Amino acid sequence: MPEHITHAFQPIYDTESRVLILGTMPSPKSRENGFYYGHPRNRFWKVLADVLSQPLPETNEAKTCFLHRNHIALWDVLASCEIHRADDSSIRNPVPNDLLPILAAAPIRTIFTTGTKAAALYKRYCYPQTRIPAVPLPSTSPANCAVSYEQLKSAYGAVEETLR
Template structure:
């Protein structure tokens, strides 16, 4: 397999308090060079709903919105081999340096994993016991077929940490 792909740089600031970790960008995201670019991925819709903001399709507005709300965004996997967008097709992954980003940004107080793959890989990096609370949330991918309302309800846990910021 020679389809080696790479994740994007983190979206983070010195005031970030919440870190949301995906696995690795899908085909559409890589093509657009944007986090969660697939039009059926519900990530941005969920985030705007949780923040009580009017939804925007503009990527720069999306990034500015999470930055202003002290939310950081990154992927657990730095590079891997994968055909298509399925996490189950990921092979030979190399991880991002999550420990370094946490050390460099001590304001981060909680991590949310967007799906099981990012959670399982994060556990490989941080071990079973993390000093920072880690929550696994249902994937926002269109391939994870539970309803938007069900995903939103589970993602609402972020509001408990957001309200503390």
Template sequence: MTGPERLIGLPPVIPDVCTLLVLGSLPGRASLAASRYYGHPRNHFWTLMEGVIGESLVALDYPERLARLGARGVGLWDVIGSARRGSSLDGDIRDAVANPLRPLVESLPHLRAIGCNGALAAKGAMRALAGLDLPILALPSSSPAYTLPLAAKAEAWRALGAFILPPR
């Protein structure tokens, strides 16, 4: 098949006690090149999660960001494991292969909710996890391409705070 190359997503980042799983669609090229979730400097994810956990993330290096999320019970993954995509926009995703979400979710005994970063992530999660007794929260995309004001995004994302572990 011709067209954009097949992009392979990142592995899940799951803390020992995962109470909240945040799912994206598929990392963009900047994130894949850096092997980091939400690696594009203009993506609002880390700022939004600061509002959720009430702790600094943006100023930290990537391993410290993950450790801080993990300490609060937050895991990260994506609904798509691989796809062809000519840009970093979800609308350009073609030939997507889903990640095995259900086995992962069923292996997390402390999981209280799933937060979905954007419409494509929410659609994929709802399809893959239909019938499970877990809240699935559809959140506005953290991508700068999604033009909802940051304050409005932050207000929606704060709902995730009900599902995280308290600070240690």
């Protein structure tokens, strides 16, 4: 049964953020852990650390510092929606986040989306406002076992290339 979820995390960015990475909506494990990509088997933080050749940030504070140090802004496409657990395909009644404050405050060069649903929602709800096309990346979710770790590293290498 879907439940109505309102995004509880603030975006992470500063005036030096050059890349914006957008997920769909925090999973139940992420909400429980109080931070983005909080499921212990989600590969997001490991992939980013590997492509940026840096140690894996372990705590929420270390992850925030990692993002700032690497000029990465992080948020989600949706402010609220109805969703069944972490199943993006079950999303109904999506309400997008307003990305314009981030884009006004930071020199964002590229927007990336994590997963096909985030890409589709961004294109439908955010692109008309931002007019910045997003680069879709594969989901790092443990449910996305069709994409190997090496394939993720290859795809997320685009983040590192943008930051050069």
